[in-house]
Amino acid sequence: MNKATNITWQTTKIDKKQRQAYFGHKSAVLWFTGLSGSGKSTLAVEVERQLFEHHVNSYVLDGDNVRFGLNQNLGFSAEDRTENIRRIGEVAKLFVDAGTIVLTAFISPYREDRRRVRELLDDGEFVEIFVNTPIEVCEKRDVKQLYAKARRGEIKGFTGIDAPYEAPQKPELTIDTSTQTLEESVKQIIDYLSSHHYVPSFQS
């Protein structure tokens, strides 16, 4: 609910369609969701690099980074995670309006929070990518040693240990980084974008 009153939506002279035509590709959100250590950031960063190399406007919004700035007042309670995802959704929508393919790498554990972001956007603009790497593999990787801390009880409410992760029911794409190489996963995503005419066709 808006707290401010007496506000009106300002329209501009250049719209999303004009920006997309100018850049030569569609804009959308590639919404990576999955457990910590599942591979969201690694995938997003590599897809961004390849899109950029092929002259596609692309930009990664990453969990840890956004929490250093925009969302530095939020923690990991269910309410704070919901607010985290709500703000990211609004930021992602601005990027889509600006003609960019924005890649978001957040655990985003709640189905309802992700659904709300999908609803914010037009049809086809929300591409949900479920990074479905088994927790045993994520925990074994333990890139930031957070699973070990959670197991020792030093972090409370860690996703997958003592906080929930609600898997997507109908994601556009599912990736398992325990069985697919990085190259295979990136190719799967780029092929999806090409075959669905988000970007001109190219080989990853």
Ligand SMILES: Nc1ncnc2c1ncn2[C@@H]1O[C@H](COP(=O)(O)OS(=O)(=O)O)[C@@H](OP(=O)(O)O)[C@H]1O
């Ligand atoms: N309690 C708890 N649970 C899960 N993750 C935790 C927690 N505390 C800190 N971290 C670190 O924060 C990163 C997840 O932040 P997100 O903004 O993606 O989380 S969420 O979408 O709001 O659930 C996550 O980063 P990724 O590993 O990149 O997913 C962790 O490094």
Ligand SMILES: Nc1ncnc2c1ncn2[C@@H]1O[C@H](COP(=O)(O)OP(=O)(O)O)[C@@H](O)[C@H]1O
């Ligand atoms: N096939 C793969 N695809 C993506 N990441 C992989 C793969 N195999 C191993 N990894 C490693 O898994 C880790 C995933 O960490 P990260 O991308 O930070 O995950 P998240 O953003 O989901 O927390 C990285 O250290 C990465 O090098």
